[in-house]
Amino acid sequence: MSKEIILFRERQRFRQFWLWVVVLGVAAIFWVGFVYQVLLGGQYGNRPVPDVQLSILFVLVGLGLPYFFYRMSLTTEVRPGLVQVRFWPFHVKPRQIPLHLVRDFERVTYSPIGDYGGWGIRWGSKGKAYNMSGNEGVKLYFYNRDPLLIGSQRAGELFQAISEARQMKV
Template identity: 45%
Template sequence: MAFVDRKLNYPTKMSNPKQMNYPTKMNNPKQTNYPAKMNNPKQTNSQVLFREVQKISQIWVWLIIAIPVVFSWYGAYQQLLLGKPFGNNPAPDWMMFLLLLVFGVLFPVFFYYIKLVTEVRNDGIYVRFYPFHRSFKRFPFESIQNYKALTYNPIRDYGGWGIRYGLKGNAYNMAGNRGVLLEFTDGNKMKKLMIGSQIPEKLAEAIRKANEK
């Protein structure tokens, strides 16, 4: 299960999120060129009504990441500390040290800091897939036609997890098979975006409440 850091500001707590009627149509949709990229979202006066932070938490993913990490540390230990050449065609010591730095240190640190941040503010939905997005991508409520919380197949529908592009639209997802599907206008075109979430009902409820204000 992914780690979730969320900030909710609801008047009342939902007793049964399954009773919500999705998909929901947004009020007064307009055709605008969105999503909009925020250069510095901290300078906006928008209030954060919902926040979810997802990081890599699947054990099988970390086991795959651990393979080059363990291999590089073991090779460096054998060759640099014990003085035993590593492998049939050993690399120079400087290259072994470089491999240790890249695959033994930077590689796992990079994956540790990957996170998907989703916020609902009073002026739209903000999504940032760190470190691939330098800033938040904003989806104003005026551009959103419909949204719905649902269960989907990440591999079949979008080809996996991460920043994905598929036949059913784009997706930002970190783990699991649940999320909120947005349908929004981009110029004269209708586009779809799946935002992966561990609590999609609460995300959809936050969108509904923010749009009513």
């Protein structure tokens, strides 16, 4: 069994400093509450929740939220005749985009907040977007649906790989 050719592969994660400040700030509230109330025996707040509930919240929000954002990733692969995009954990299997359905494509610089309302899996007036950070990517135009933007830290390489993948026989 031969390996399938991969022309381009990129895995991105959330790298924005401000996002991590918010996520870790929210988690820190639960860390402080857990340590103060459960471990040190004090009462955290005016109407403290029972220790069991606080422990569950600590695990879910104090540990789970940062872990969730740490593990979240956008994987883009280009193969002959195909682009695959997987936004983990929201896509169990990669979304496959056959290149014969793509009318045209271009490398773009965009405004994540202005054009799509932020980062992640986004829908906006300019179509759908998969992006994690930055403001560059490749926009795919289809014959029968709205455009799709794939954000990339290596947009030039992604554009070149899609160009090559369209020329190759599947």
